[in-house]
Structure formats: C-alpha cells, structure tokens
Amino acid sequence: MGAFDLLDIASSGLGMHQTWLDALGRNIANANTIRSTDDTAFQAQMIIAEADPRGGVDVAGVALSDPEGTLVHDPDHPLADEEGYVRAPAMDMTKQMSELIMAQRGFQASAQVTKFAQDSYSTAIQIGAR
Template sequence: MGAFDALGIAGSGLRTHQTWLDALGSNIANSNTMRATTDNAFQAEMVMVSARAAGGVEITGSALSDAEGLLVHDPSHPLADADGYVRAPALDMASQMSQLIMAQRGFQASSQVVSFAQDTYTTAIGIGR
C-alpha cells in the first residue's frame, strides 16, 4: 500500500456514499408520488457497488424498483381512475430510512479517514523539515 492509498480508498467511499445518499433522498422525497393507474409508479433507485482490486469501492450502476407499484384507493385524488384508484410507489420507508442512516455513517467514517490521513501526512512532512 502506497503512502497516499488511504486517501484514494476513503475518497472512493465518500463518492459512493454521496451517490447512495442522493438516491435515497430522491426515493424518500418521492415516496408519496401518486400517478394515474395507466402510468408507471415512481421507481426507487438502488445504487450497485463493487470492490476495486486496488482497494476501495466503485459504483457499477443502479437498478430501479418495480414500475407496477401499488394500487391505492383514493377516490378524491385528481388522478384517480373511474374505480377511485391511483398508483403509488412500492417503497418501504423503514428500509429507506435505515439505509439513509447507514449511508450517513459510512460517509462520516470515510470523511474521518480522510481527516486522519491528512493529519498523518502533515505530521510526516513536518518531521522531514
């Protein structure tokens, strides 16, 4: 492991957790998005990640949840069909909130590693003076 590998590994963690946080934020913000029964429901985004051979992680893509969603009976909704149904996203808010906490903690941990690495490198440079 090279002298600056810790920064690269932690940086990849920061990027990955930020992307995960962005996706979760969008999912949570659209959890109450209703659509007509003839349209697809809002599809939650799930970030796909893999380990890099050199250390760290990388985003390999994303997947979307089921477009069918759930039919909800709400005859007063302006998009309701003749039977009073609208299409809602099939989104488990408990899972989204749990993932949000994990992503926040992962981002904080990666950020702390960057901070420690910077302090270590600064001290090492100071010793060489």
C-alpha cells in the same frame, strides 16, 4: 500500497456514500408521489456498490424498484381511474430511513479516515522537514 492510497480509498468511499445519500434523498422526496394507473410509478433507486480491486469501493450501477408500484384505492384523488385507484411507489419508508442512517454513518467514517490520513501525511511532512 503507495503513500496516498489511503486517501484514494477513503475518497472512493466518500463518493459511493454521497451517491447513495443522493439516491435515498430522491427516494424519500418522492415517497408520496402519486400517478395515474396509466403511468408507471416512481421507481426508487438502489445503489449497487462493488469492491475496487485496487482498494476502495465503486458504484457498479443503479437498480430501480418495480415500475408497477402499488395500486391504492383513493377515489377522491384527481388522478384516480374510473375504479378509484392511483399508482404509488413500491417503497418501504422504514427501509429507506434505515439505509439513510447507514449511508450517513458510512460517509462520516470515510470522512474521518480522510481527515486521519491528511493529518498523518501532514505530520510526516513536518517530521521530514526537521
């Protein structure tokens, strides 16, 4: 392991968690997006993470929720079909909020590791300069 590998590993964690937070933000912002039954529902994004063989984590891809969504009976909605149905996202807000907390904590942990590594490297440079 090289001298700056810890920073690379923590940086990859920051990047993955930021991507996860961005996806969750879009999901939560679109939780109440209603579309007509002729359209596909808003598809929530789920980040797929994988371990990097050199250390750290990478975003392997993004999975999308069911485009069929959920049919909701709301005959007063302007997008309702002749039977009174609209299409809503197939998304569990409880799960989205739980994942938001996990992603925030992961981001905070990665940021703390980055700060610790920077402090350690700075101390080592100061000791070496004496």
